[in-house]
Amino acid sequence: MYPTTVDGRYFVVKGKLWRCSNPSLSADVRQELVNELMDARREIKTAKAAGDDERLKSARAKAQRLKVKLGERGPVWWDDGSPDFNQCQVKNTPYFEWHESLVTT
Template identity: 65%
Template sequence: MKIVTPDGRYFVVKGQLWRCSNPSLTEELRQKLVSELMAARREVKEAKASQDTSRMKHARERVQKAKVALGERGPVWWIDGSPDLNRHRVSKSPYAAWLSTVPERANKD
């Protein structure tokens, strides 16, 4: 079960916050960007296997570009001025009290 913060900004994995994609993206655009991200990740895997550093750099740049376009990295997609807590521990964030209310089974992600 994927645990998403009440504001929809982050999902939680092993006690860490990860930024969600921008919900204002159209489904068509989001799917196109996810497809690009998956292709870039496959390229990273292939570059690692071949130990091609130039290809690896290019592949990682593609991953970064897709993640920024999805809103998962780069400037935040919300406009209320709240800080970006991507990759922060939930227990050390404003979401700590909320997470304590999430059923234990769901919290094992």
């Protein structure tokens, strides 16, 4: 399990922040979108293996659309005006001290 920021906006993998799914999505809707995203990722893998550039482009676009629906990409799902640090190194964000406290405990 990856550590999640106290505000629930990000989880950290190898020192990088990744935006969490929108918590206002119902469990059923979220799971359906995750299932579709996994299908799209399998399509990407298959297209790469086949060298099918058009299929790869289509599968990547589908994965991106699903990530936006999940809230992991695109407009942020919070409304307090805080900036988005998705895919930033945690050391370059306001979450640095929080992350450091995890490492030292």
